[in-house]
Amino acid sequence: xxxxxxxxxxxxxxxxxxxxxxxxxxxxxxxxxxxxxxxxxxxxxxxxxxxxxxxxxxxxxxxxxxxxxxxxxxxxxxxxxxxxxxxxxxxxxxxxxxxxxxxxxxxxxxxxxxxxxxxxxxxxxxxxxxxxxxxxxxxxxxxxxxxxxxxxxxxxxxxxxxxxxxxxxxxxxxxxxxxxxxxxxxxxxxxxxxxxxxxxxxxxxxxxxxxxxxxxxxxxxxxxxxxxxxxxxxxxxxxxxxxxxxxxxxxxxxxxxxxxxxxxxxxxxxxxxx
Amino acid sequence: xxxxxxxxxxxxxxxxxxxxxxxxxxxxxxxxxxxxxxxxxxxxxxxxxxxxxxxxxxxxxxxxxxxxxxxxxxxxxxxxxxxxxxxxxxxxxxxxxxxxxxxxxxxxxxxxxxxxxxxxxxxxxxxxxxxxxxxxxxxxxxxxxxxxxxxxxxxxxxxxxxxxxxxxxxxxxxxxxxxxxxxxxxxxxxxxxxxxxxxxxxxxxxxxxxxxxxxxxxxxxxxxxxxxxxxxxxxxxxxxxxxxxxxxxxxxxxxxxxxxxxxxxxxxxxxxxxxxxxxxxxxxxxxxxxxxxxxxxxxxxxxxxxxxxxxxxxxxxxxxxxxxxxxxxxxxxxxxxxxxxxxxxxxxxxxxxxxxxxxxxxxxxxxxxxxxxxxxxxxxxxxxxxxxxxxxxxxxxxxxxxxxxxxxxxxxxxxxxx
Numbered sequence: 001x002x003x004x005x006x007x008x009x010x011x012x013x014x015x016x017x018x019x020x021x022x023x024x025x026x027x028x029x030x031x032x033x034x035x036x037x038x039x040x041x042x043x044x045x046x047x048x049x050x051x052x053x054x055x056x057x058x059x060x061x062x063x064x065x066x067x068x069x070x071x072x073x074x075x076x077x078x079x080x081x082x083x084x085x086x087x088x089x090x091x092x093x094x095x096x097x098x099x100x101x102x103x104x105x106x107x108x109x110x111x112x113x114x115x116x117x118x119x120x121x122x123x124x125x126x127x128x129x130x131x132x133x134x135x136x137x138x139x140x141x142x143x144x145x146x147x148x149x150x151x152x153x154x155x156x157x158x159x160x161x162x163x164x165x166x167x168x169x170x171x172x173x174x175x176x177x178x179x180x181x182x183x184x185x186x187x188x189x190x191x192x193x194x195x196x197x198x199x200x201x202x203x204x205x206x207x208x209x210x211x212x213x214x215x216x217x218x219x220x221x222x223x224x225x226x227x228x229x230x231x232x233x234x235x236x237x238x239x240x241x242x243x244x245x246x247x248x249x250x251x252x253x254x255x256x257x258x259x260x261x262x263x264x265x266x267x268x269x270x271x272x273x274x
Numbered sequence: 275x276x277x278x279x280x281x282x283x284x285x286x287x288x289x290x291x292x293x294x295x296x297x298x299x300x301x302x303x304x305x306x307x308x309x310x311x312x313x314x315x316x317x318x319x320x321x322x323x324x325x326x327x328x329x330x331x332x333x334x335x336x337x338x339x340x341x342x343x344x345x346x347x348x349x350x351x352x353x354x355x356x357x358x359x360x361x362x363x364x365x366x367x368x369x370x371x372x373x374x375x376x377x378x379x380x381x382x383x384x385x386x387x388x389x390x391x392x393x394x395x396x397x398x399x400x401x402x403x404x405x406x407x408x409x410x411x412x413x414x415x416x417x418x419x420x421x422x423x424x425x426x427x428x429x430x431x432x433x434x435x436x437x438x439x440x441x442x443x444x445x446x447x448x449x450x451x452x453x454x455x456x457x458x459x460x461x462x463x464x465x466x467x468x469x470x471x472x473x474x475x476x477x478x479x480x481x482x483x484x485x486x487x488x489x490x491x492x493x494x495x496x497x498x499x500x501x502x503x504x505x506x507x508x509x510x511x512x513x514x515x516x517x518x519x520x521x522x523x524x525x526x527x528x529x530x531x532x533x534x535x536x537x538x539x540x541x542x543x544x545x546x547x548x549x550x551x552x553x554x555x556x557x558x559x560x561x562x563x564x565x566x567x568x569x570x571x572x573x574x575x576x577x578x579x580x581x582x583x584x585x586x587x588x589x590x591x592x593x594x595x596x597x598x599x600x601x602x603x604x605x606x607x608x609x610x611x612x613x614x615x616x617x618x619x620x621x622x623x624x625x626x627x628x629x630x631x632x633x634x635x636x637x638x639x640x641x642x643x644x645x646x647x648x649x650x651x652x653x654x655x656x657x658x659x660x661x662x663x664x665x666x667x668x669x670x671x672x673x674x675x676x677x678x679x680x681x682x683x684x685x686x687x688x689x690x691x692x
Binding site: 075082085086087088089090091154155157158161162164165168169172175176179182183186190193194197216219221222224225227228229231232233234235236238239240242243255256258259262263266267269270273 | 625626686
């Protein structure tokens with residue numbers, strides 16, 4: 001009774017084989033697509049971050065030069081003129097060092113390096129045929145092929161999820177760099193405007209000092225008001241040059257750190273899942 | 275002579291006499307499956323136990339357990355010795371047939387679809403592996419048969435003595451069989467199969483791929499071409515039908531049913547073969563013993579096929595499930611991560627925006643005051659303007675009023691600290 005069923009079972013089994021192989025192919029295609037998307041996502045995010053980093057580096061360099069210029073030219077001029085009538089205590093700063101410490105560097109972002117180590121997912125030829133040849137052990141030739149493809153697809157999605165988190169974190173870093181760049185540009189403009197006013201004030205008061213000489217009693221109220229303005233500009237610029245780019249209490253740096261390390265923690269958590 | 279020794283001697287003497295008289299009678303009544311000598315031993319043991327009960331050496335429960343265990347163990351040992359070899363032979367026959375079937379399918383497919391040289395190489399490797407698996411399975415199944423027969427015999431005895439009903443006995447045998455098969459056949463066979471898979475995967479398969487010169491999925495598909503549905507495959511490749519039509523045309527419904535029917539049939543066949551022998555030996559009443567034996571064991575053997583199949587599927591599924599489970603966990607972490615990261619990013623962005631607003635406003639207000647003070651020649655307003663700007667940097671102007679500056683300026687000891 002049951003023997004005629006066997007050839008039928010083989011026939012139907014063959015259909016299952018083909019259907020499973022076909023499904024495996026679909027899984028493989030989907031896995032390749034998912035992997036491609038994941039790596040594109042990471043690459044695009046990393047490129048954006050790198051480009052923003054280059055932009056910020058250029059702004060910071062301009063800022064450092066401007067600070068250096070004000071420090072070594074304008075403030076020196078002021079001191080040269082005012083030293084004749086006032087005792088001045090001025091301590092020069094190492095502007096470049098302090099500026100560099102403000103910049104975020106991509107190598108500080110763990111996710112970028114981790115992503116580089118993730119390789120493409122594809123079933124090797126050896127794997128698939130090795131599996132096929134001993135099909136009975138796995139519950140059917142096609143079942144094995146489909147199963148491996150399914151596993152690879154799951155792995156691809158897993159990596160895609162990791163990639164999404166890493167890309168998100170990379171974009172967060174870029175946004176932080178953008179914020180810093182924006183602030184640095186505002187400071188560049190502010191320094192330029194104040195420096196222009198300060199230069200005029202030095203020029204104007206140097207004529208007064210030239211005219212009135214060292215005897216302070218020769219100075220009128222208006223003269224002294226002009227000197228007061230110039231001194232206030234000098235103090236203002238000196239304070240700005242000494243101040244950090246962002247809040248002195250480090251609140252923003254703290255927030256940036258917190259935001260990025262949140263992402264990094266989750267990435268580690270994902271990679272710890274076996 | 276001590277009292278106990280005398281009692282034992284008497285007990286043995288009585289038991290011996292009873293057994294000597296009763297064994298030929300009982301043996302004749304129960305046929306020739308159990309010898310007269312065996313019955314003599316059973317009767318002698320039973321008589322001794324009865325005397326223990328009568329003299330109070332054992333209570334009723336002790337006597338019953340002792341009698342049952344002793345008799346059951348003896349029968350089980352005897353049956354196992356006699357029945358295990360034919361059962362083992364049947365199991366090996368079945369296993370060999372299954373392996374040969376797999377070999378034949380692979381061989382035919384390879385012959386039709388692969389170049390002759392590759393096909394020859396591949397089938398030679400398959401032949402070696404099939405033989406190795408057959409040998410390994412034969413060893414494993416010999417061990418399995420002893421264990422299955424021994425445990426099944428005890429259960430059938432329980433059924434015969436009314437301690438288990440039919441359902442309980444069937445379930446017990448099925449469970450015992452599954453456990454033994456899983457332990458002895460599946461676990462050990464798996465190791466051999468993996469070794470062989472690695473061996474072939476390492477040489478012939480690689481050569482097949484190199485020679486065929488196509489990717490693995492195509493190679494796998496090529497093996498299908500030679501199957502009985504190759505015309506449909508060609509239609510599919512020629513674009514005459516699409517994938518969906520292809521699947522429908524060949525028809526995949528009924529697969530599970532067909533496979534299960536085959537599995538069940540083979541199981542029942544084996545069951546009937548050795549179940550009847552066990553049943554007839556244990557319960558030497560024609561028909562009844564065979565029916566009970568073959569039915570119970572057929573159930574167990576159908577269970578055996580299903581158990582092997584289920585074990586393999588589970589083993590297989592566990593790998594798929596592990597990857598799928600990992601995907602689920604990671605997906606959940608991702609969702610949590612993105613939500614938390616988005617929140618943190620929002621806080622950071624707000625901080626930047628608030629800071630920028632405050633900063634720009636101070637700068638704008640500061641320059642407006644500077645401008646206003648310049649037009650009105652009011653140095654104190656200009657100082658306020660600079661102060662406003664300095665709020666962004668945590669600084670302060672040197673002099674906020676003219677008087678402060680004047681006092682400082684006129685004092686020759688004053689030092690301007692920048």
